Amino acid sequence: MSGIAGHGAAVHIENCGKTFPDGTQALAPASLDIVSGETLVLLGPSGCGKTTMLRIIAGLETPDAGGRVLFDRTDMTAVPIEQRHVGMVFQSYALFPNMTVAENIGYGLKIRGVDKAARAARVAEMVALTNIGGLENRRIDQLSGGQRQRVALARAVAVRPRVLLLDEPLTALDASLRDRLRSELNSLLRSLGITAIYVTHDQAEAMELGDRIVVMRKGAIAQIGTPREIYFAPQNRFVAEFVGAANIVEGPVSGGRLTLPGGWLALNDAADNAAAVAMIRPETIGIVAEADAFLRGMVESVAFIGDRQRLVVTGAANKPLTVDAPNTINVRAGERVGLSVTPQAVRVLPKED
Amino acid sequence: MVPRRGQGHHHFMSHRNFIWICLLPLVVVTAAFFLLPMAQLLAVGAGGSRGVSAYLAIITEPRYRATLINTVVLAAATTIATLVIATIAGLFLQRHRFPGRAVLIAMLTFPLAFPGVVVGFLIILLAGRQGLIGAITAAVTGEKVVFAYSIFGLFLGYLYFSIPRVILTVMAAVQKLDIGLEEAARSLGASPWAVQRDVVLPALGPAFVASGAIAFATAMGAFGTAFTLATNIDVLPMLIYTEFTLAANFAISAALSIGLGVIAWAILALARSMSGGAVAAAG
Numbered sequence A: 001m002s003g004i005a006g007h008g009a010a011v012h013i014e015n016c017g018k019t020f021p022d023g024t025q026a027l028a029p030a031s032l033d034i035v036s037g038e039t040l041v042l043l044g045p046s047g048c049g050k051t052t053m054l055r056i057i058a059g060l061e062t063p064d065a066g067g068r069v070l071f072d073r074t075d076m077t078a079v080p081i082e083q084r085h086v087g088m089v090f091q092s093y094a095l096f097p098n099m100t101v102a103e104n105i106g107y108g109l110k111i112r113g114v115d116k117a118a119r120a121a122r123v124a125e126m127v128a129l130t131n132i133g134g135l136e137n138r139r140i141d142q143l144s145g146g147q148r149q150r151v152a153l154a155r156a157v158a159v160r161p162r163v164l165l166l167d168e169p170l171t172a173l174d175a176s177l178r179d180r181l182r183s184e185l186n187s188l189l190r191s192l193g194i195t196a197i198y199v200t201h202d203q204a205e206a207m208e209l210g211d212r213i214v215v216m217r218k219g220a221i222a223q224i225g226t227p228r229e230i231y232f233a234p235q236n237r238f239v240a241e242f243v244g245a246a247n248i249v250e251g252p253v254s255g256g257r258l259t260l261p262g263g264w265l266a267l268n269d270a271a272d273n274a275a276a277v278a279m280i281r282p283e284t285i286g287i288v289a290e291a292d293a294f295l296r297g298m299v300e301s302v303a304f305i306g307d308r309q310r311l312v313v314t315g316a317a318n319k320p321l322t323v324d325a326p327n328t329i330n331v332r333a334g335e336r337v338g339l340s341v342t343p344q345a346v347r348v349l350p351k352e353d
Numbered sequence B: 001m002v003p004r005r006g007q008g009h010h011h012f013m014s015h016r017n018f019i020w021i022c023l024l025p026l027v028v029v030t031a032a033f034f035l036l037p038m039a040q041l042l043a044v045g046a047g048g049s050r051g052v053s054a055y056l057a058i059i060t061e062p063r064y065r066a067t068l069i070n071t072v073v074l075a076a077a078t079t080i081a082t083l084v085i086a087t088i089a090g091l092f093l094q095r096h097r098f099p100g101r102a103v104l105i106a107m108l109t110f111p112l113a114f115p116g117v118v119v120g121f122l123i124i125l126l127a128g129r130q131g132l133i134g135a136i137t138a139a140v141t142g143e144k145v146v147f148a149y150s151i152f153g154l155f156l157g158y159l160y161f162s163i164p165r166v167i168l169t170v171m172a173a174v175q176k177l178d179i180g181l182e183e184a185a186r187s188l189g190a191s192p193w194a195v196q197r198d199v200v201l202p203a204l205g206p207a208f209v210a211s212g213a214i215a216f217a218t219a220m221g222a223f224g225t226a227f228t229l230a231t232n233i234d235v236l237p238m239l240i241y242t243e244f245t246l247a248a249n250f251a252i253s254a255a256l257s258i259g260l261g262v263i264a265w266a267i268l269a270l271a272r273s274m275s276g277g278a279v280a281a282a283g
């Protein structure tokens, strides 16, 4: 790890909350552990406190009393950002307009007193790593959005930070560029083995980049888990609906069966419950002959998307169900169908107030 | 075909005429209030006993040259001092919220509307023979300090004049600074001083050039303060006034006026071109 990226710190966040002077509680006290070399994604809708959490880790914001931030078991809470040795990539890039690309990338090294030759070598290394060869002497206003994003990343990584902090670095780019840079960024973070904390409100970005995802809601952590855990085993309705498409169905559970208007679904060890809420992902619902199924409904619409077709089925649950079916089966609107769902695919959610 | 082309042509002409008609008032005003008196001034300057060489007198005549140097040095010192004070004050005032902030800003910008006479009066109240500083120093050291009528009094008066103007420009520029740039620099390890040096000051460059130019030009041409203080040092506006009213030397005063304008303009152009790289990069 001491090669191109330097050592990635383990970050421990303990009871960090944030109440702004105007009384806004942006973050309820929360604790988090980030393993050395891991990419952790903070995911959530606008205003849920992602940036606030990132800024507390960076040292740009102090947590409310009682909160602590530790890097490799050293308490950093009182250490100002300039001594925390973090790398930051901002949504607005925040590149210095009075410096060239190379000067931007080398700035952190210059501040640290690295001599000119070593600096030039490191800048060249970063330029190669982020694919911006030939732009070294350009001014910032002569770069495209994607190029600026790469320079911002190169500048942050050049100083071999202990933690790399990225706040929605791709949001300002158009969709196709965003997709390309996302996968580039992914392989870069993997190859660097750096500890990274990545803020986004885009769930696809979170899934692709995160070793683990922290889903946030209204200043609190809704769930922490791997992308698979978050997707297949959401712990509450908010996570289920925010990450991916989800059918939320409601009905009574007894004897391991969830009864719905169009029949019933078998569950894995579910306690009896007069009013249960469960989630089913659209692609886990199979279309079968009506006679073969315990749950039935009527196809209301069929949308052919190419790699699959998206059906809306009514009458099966209390709300129309979205079903992603293979593009090969032949169904028409108005047809009655049977639905097959394995017990593992039905996720019972805790009742919310 | 032919009538249509004719119509199109006609339309084109009327469009052009319309623009000319709109520009006409501007042309008339510029000519009447700007170019004509200026041309007249030029002619008067060359029409005296010295002829065209009157324009060189500002450099060749030792008394005029000394006055010119005084004026430029004073204006330059005022500009630099103003920029330093106004930048520190502007940065602080824009970045901090504290009780009394609004009152302080109001006080600092209060002299904005004062004529030079009032500023001169303030300096006399402060550092004149019966002034505050004189009274205090007389009480403390037994020696009365009076500097209202020296070049330092004039310098202080010019500061009064230019600080309010520059502070407002600097505050507006500071407000527009991207805080993210400063945070990025800090994340890269820059100390607060390095952040100011590498990020804040370069970004304020255009505001410095713009407000510094105004401060410099104002100080070069300020008359009321010098007149009120009846200073024992000569500055160009005072010299022009004396040549004009007392000596009735129209040609020389006209030539000196043109000289004042040209030299102020040239120094500003030089300053702008020297800071050009930084300004362009910061913009």
Ligand SMILES: Nc1ncnc2c1ncn2[C@@H]1O[C@H](COP(=O)(O)OP(=O)(O)OP(=O)(O)O)[C@@H](O)[C@H]1O
Pocket (backbone or CB within 6 Å): A020, A021, A022, A024, A025, A026, A044, A045, A046, A047, A048, A049, A050, A051, A052, A053, A201
């Ligand atoms: N300086 C501040 N003073 C007061 N309230 C603030 C301040 N900064 C942020 N907030 C509030 O704190 C809450 C969380 O803000 P934060 O910027 O962390 O959200 P976010 O999750 O990053 O949102 P986005 O996706 O829109 O960037 C918001 O309600 C915001 O209005």
Ligand SMILES: [Mg+2]
Pocket (backbone or CB within 6 Å): A050, A051, A052, A167
């Ligand atoms: Mg944010």
